[in-house]
Amino acid sequence: MAYTVRKFDAVIVGAGGAGLRAAIQLSESGYKTAVITKVFPTRSHTVAAQGGVAASLGNSEEDHWHWHMYDTVKGSDWLGDQDAIEFMCRKANECVIELEHYGMPFDRTDAGKIYQRPFGGHMSNFGEKPVRRSCAAADRTGHAMLHAMYQRNVKANTQFFVEWMALDLVRDSEGEVLGVTAMDMETGEIVVFQAKATIFATGGSGRIYYSSTNAFINTGDGLGMAARAGIPLEDMEFWQFHPTGVAGAGVLITEGVRGEGGILRNAQGERFMERYAPNAKDLASRDVVSRAMVTEINEGRGCGPNKDFVLLDITHLDPATIMKRLPGIREIAIQFAGVDCIKEPIPVVPTCHYQMGGIPTNYSGQVVVPGKRSQNEIVPGFYAAGECACASVHGANRLGTNSLLDLLVFGKSAGETAVETLKQSPKAHKDLPQGEIDRALARVNRLNTQTGGTNVHETRLDMQRTMQKHAGVFRFADLLQQGVDKIKQVEEQVRQTEIKDKSMVFNTARIEALELDNLIEVAVSTMVSAEARKESRGAHVRSDCADSAEFPDGRNDKDWLKHSLWYKEGNRLDYKSVKLTPLTVETIALKKRAY
Amino acid sequence: MTTRTLQFKIYRYDPDKDQKPYMQDISVEVDSTDRKLLDALVKLKAVDDAIAFRRSCREGVCGSDALNINGKNGLACLTDLSSFPEGKPIVLRPLPGLPVIRDLIVDMTQFFKQYHSIKPYLINNDPPPERERLQSPEDREELDGLYECILCACCSTSCPSFWWNPDKFVGPAGLLAAYRFIADTRDQATSERLDNLEDPYRLFRCHTIMNCVDVCPKGLNPTLAIGKIKAMMVKRAI
Numbered sequence: 001m002a003y004t005v006r007k008f009d010a011v012i013v014g015a016g017g018a019g020l021r022a023a024i025q026l027s028e029s030g031y032k033t034a035v036i037t038k039v040f041p042t043r044s045h046t047v048a049a050q051g052g053v054a055a056s057l058g059n060s061e062e063d064h065w066h067w068h069m070y071d072t073v074k075g076s077d078w079l080g081d082q083d084a085i086e087f088m089c090r091k092a093n094e095c096v097i098e099l100e101h102y103g104m105p106f107d108r109t110d111a112g113k114i115y116q117r118p119f120g121g122h123m124s125n126f127g128e129k130p131v132r133r134s135c136a137a138a139d140r141t142g143h144a145m146l147h148a149m150y151q152r153n154v155k156a157n158t159q160f161f162v163e164w165m166a167l168d169l170v171r172d173s174e175g176e177v178l179g180v181t182a183m184d185m186e187t188g189e190i191v192v193f194q195a196k197a198t199i200f201a202t203g204g205s206g207r208i209y210y211s212s213t214n215a216f217i218n219t220g221d222g223l224g225m226a227a228r229a230g231i232p233l234e235d236m237e238f239w240q241f242h243p244t245g246v247a248g249a250g251v252l253i254t255e256g257v258r259g260e261g262g263i264l265r266n267a268q269g270e271r272f273m274e275r276y277a278p279n280a281k282d283l284a285s286r287d288v289v290s291r292a293m294v295t296e297i298n299e300g301r302g303c304g305p306n307k308d309f310v311l312l313d314i315t316h317l318d319p320a321t322i323m324k325r326l327p328g329i330r331e332i333a334i335q336f337a338g339v340d341c342i343k344e345p346i347p348v349v350p351t352c353h354y355q356m357g358g359i360p361t362n363y364s365g366q367v368v369v370p371g372k373r374s375q376n377e378i379v380p381g382f383y384a385a386g387e388c389a390c391a392s393v394h395g396a397n398r399l400g401t402n403s404l405l406d407l408l409v410f411g412k413s414a415g416e417t418a419v420e421t422l423k424q425s426p427k428a429h430k431d432l433p434q435g436e437i438d439r440a441l442a443r444v445n446r447l448n449t450q451t452g453g454t455n456v457h458e459t460r461l462d463m464q465r466t467m468q469k470h471a472g473v474f475r476f477a478d479l480l481q482q483g484v485d486k487i488k489q490v491e492e493q494v495r496q497t498e499i500k501d502k503s504m505v506f507n508t509a510r511i512e513a514l515e516l517d518n519l520i521e522v523a524v525s526t527m528v529s530a531e532a533r534k535e536s537r538g539a540h541v542r543s544d545c546a547d548s549a550e551f552p553d554g555r556n557d558k559d560w561l562k563h564s565l566w567y568k569e570g571n572r573l574d575y576k577s578v579k580l581t582p583l584t585v586e587t588i589a590l591k592k593r594a595y
Numbered sequence: 596m597t598t599r600t601l602q603f604k605i606y607r608y609d610p611d612k613d614q615k616p617y618m619q620d621i622s623v624e625v626d627s628t629d630r631k632l633l634d635a636l637v638k639l640k641a642v643d644d645a646i647a648f649r650r651s652c653r654e655g656v657c658g659s660d661a662l663n664i665n666g667k668n669g670l671a672c673l674t675d676l677s678s679f680p681e682g683k684p685i686v687l688r689p690l691p692g693l694p695v696i697r698d699l700i701v702d703m704t705q706f707f708k709q710y711h712s713i714k715p716y717l718i719n720n721d722p723p724p725e726r727e728r729l730q731s732p733e734d735r736e737e738l739d740g741l742y743e744c745i746l747c748a749c750c751s752t753s754c755p756s757f758w759w760n761p762d763k764f765v766g767p768a769g770l771l772a773a774y775r776f777i778a779d780t781r782d783q784a785t786s787e788r789l790d791n792l793e794d795p796y797r798l799f800r801c802h803t804i805m806n807c808v809d810v811c812p813k814g815l816n817p818t819l820a821i822g823k824i825k826a827m828m829v830k831r832a833i
Contacts, residue, residue, distance in 0.1 A: 103717025112729030151716035501645035509644035
């Protein structure tokens with residue numbers, strides 16, 4: 001199969017928030033940079049983020065990055081690396097202010113400053129009471145942010161390869177990453193993007209689940225490529241189920257709705273969160289709220305004819321506030337729930353939303369893997385940022401608004417580190433290993449020639465239903481064990497997918513088949529990591545690891561205060577320690593999590 | 596679960612094998628969980644994997660799945676299946692006026708070229724302050740109805756002026772973006788932005804036909820924004 005080689009200083013895969021932020025850094029430093037993206041940049045899924053981005057600007061009341069750090073560590077159920085968390089919370093103000101300077105249309109306070117609203121798990125004074133920390137542009141913060149960053153890249157003349165799909169990493173025998181192979185979706189042409197720095201910003205992979213807030217394009221392409229190149233995936237058992245997806249449709253309703261005063265009610269009209277989180281109530285951490293909702297439904301207090309959802313009520317809010325602060329939510333409620341939320345509550349259920357795990361990195365955005373010398377040896381030439389990466393700032397559960405912050409801080413950090421490394425790197429590119437390129441071509445070749453194979457649509461549904469049933473909000477030992485066998489069977493089917501469409505021109509059937517190759521790596525890593533972790537922590541809660549005197553809330557710090565690492569080769573697990581030492585402040589000491 | 600059959604007429608063209616485009620008659624079973632046109636398209640693709648269309652967020656914010664639906668531009672993910680009359684096939688074509696790459700996928704190069712031509716980024720040459728640039732809530736409100744554009748191209752590809760002169764007329768989406776920066780109190784390039792639009796085509800080919808307003812899936816009003824730019828042009832000329 002024919003291919004050509006193009007040389008760049010840096011190649012970025014993905015043009016969502018993290019990719020665009022990294023691209024700004026590289027383009028403005030004058031390095032020849034290619035950004036490869038499956039969709040036009042402003043169609044990336046960052047566009048769907050609603051409620052805001054966290055930064056302790058203190059525009060409405062006193063706030064401090066150290067409080068934000070405390071909340072993030074607590075939110076992570078102590079699985080987050082405290083050095084990376086301190087780094088992120090300290091950088092938040094700078095990164096949000098930069099966005100404002102790029103032109104992002106934030107809402108404003110009466111004093112003209114960036115508007116901030118309360119959000120789940122964000123508290124002042126080390127967990128005391130809710131604080132306004134989420135910087136928002138109405139309920140379209142992700143859209144406003146993504147467009148502002150794309151616009152900044154237009155100004156910086158960044159070179160985009162739009163509607164190109166990255167196929168595989170090119171990694172040589174010494175482990176150094178030398179670029180990626182990619183396909184032009186319009187023509188089927190294959191190009192090796194040779195680069196001294198390769199940055200993955202490929203986003204999440206929520207499409208492994210049947211019911212998800214994620215876009216169709218969120219197929220874990222970066223994770224699949226990394227896994228096939230021998231890079232382990234970290235903490236894949238931790239998936240966030242957002243409390244408020246529209247029942248049936250899965251479309252996201254921002255936590256900002258509760259930040260503005262929205263209340264969750266069961267069939268009796270009761271504000272049930274008062275029982276589960278007496279202090280933070282509806283603004284407790286997402287994993288806590290989602291479990292409370294599922295418990296209400298399981299105990300027969302769900303709403304509707306099948307008692308299978310709860311209600312998100314904002315009918316008590318001033319309609320003017322809804323129109324000003326939550327206009328997009330009203331549109332979504334009308335479009336996807338068939339209700340006008342000014343007059344009627346919105347039916348909602350916990351829905352798969354965010355992957356806390358990913359490609360392991362340090363806080364400089366460099367990909368790190370266990371090696372002979374340390375648990376975190378740098379993979380030369382390889383960086384990752386945003387949802388595809390695991391720095392790890394979210395640990396076992398992410399706080400709302402920390403995802404947009406993550407992609408800003410670590411997109412920038414990965415870009416800065418790449419720039420510094422490029423300054424010291426030799427002029428010439430290293431030689432490309434032919435075998436690695438052939439590996440990518442072999443996947444495409446197989447699809448072009450496969451006959452009598454499995455159907456992509458059906459196989460993907462099998463995977464999604466397996467994940468939904470066996471690795472959901474609550475987890476059970478027997479279901480997880482069965483899930484491991486089942487997902488391995490689905491994996492066999494994925495190896496034999498067949499497409500009827502063999503056209504070279506914009507062949508979306510082929511793209512979906514290639515995406516499924518990536519999704520299945522994520523699904524297997526999730527199921528295997530979840531089955532193995534014999535404790536409850538953050539979003540991973542097992543019925544056989546319940547609350548006890550020895551292990552409050554089922555969390556077992558003695559045996560499980562460690563990161564999982566799943567390797568595709570041999571389908572094996574390894575573990576590494578959590579970084580409990582921050583950069584400058586004292587460790588946030590372990591304690592039971594309560595809201 | 597109740598199911599029903601939907602009939603479609605879909606524009607098909609794969610330059611790799613087709614001599615010329617044709618309309619394909621095809622039907623698909625949908626059930627009560629399929630609410631939107633995009634749900635039906637995804638089911639259609641499970642029947643015939645060669646049908647090519649763009650889609651991503653499926654909630655009307657990414658702007659990928661703009662199509663010409665029964666003669667009118669709109670997003671597949673925001674079009675209710677219940678809005679279609681019973682017994683008549685649903686006619687799907689690619690957005691008009693742009694080159695077709697394949698099936699329902701158009702080449703949007705010209706559309707984005709016009710968007711890029713208006714310098715769609717904030718221009719402010721003062722050294723950036725330590726903190727945010729201040730903007731009053733009232734000044735910020737001027738951006739409402741402008742910044743929410745999702746670049747789906749429903750508007751520009753329903754505009755006869757854009758059909759005639761896609762290379763010279765900026766089109767409603769680009770002009771809405773131009774006014775978004777003109778209206779921003781933080782932007783310092785108003786005069787330069789007006790200069791950039793001062794010719795017989797770029798702005799003035801808008802004849803207030805208002806197809807753009809009629810089709811915008813986000814309820815935006817490019818004609819109003821264009822009118823404001825025209826008024827500023829007139830004001831500075833006298």
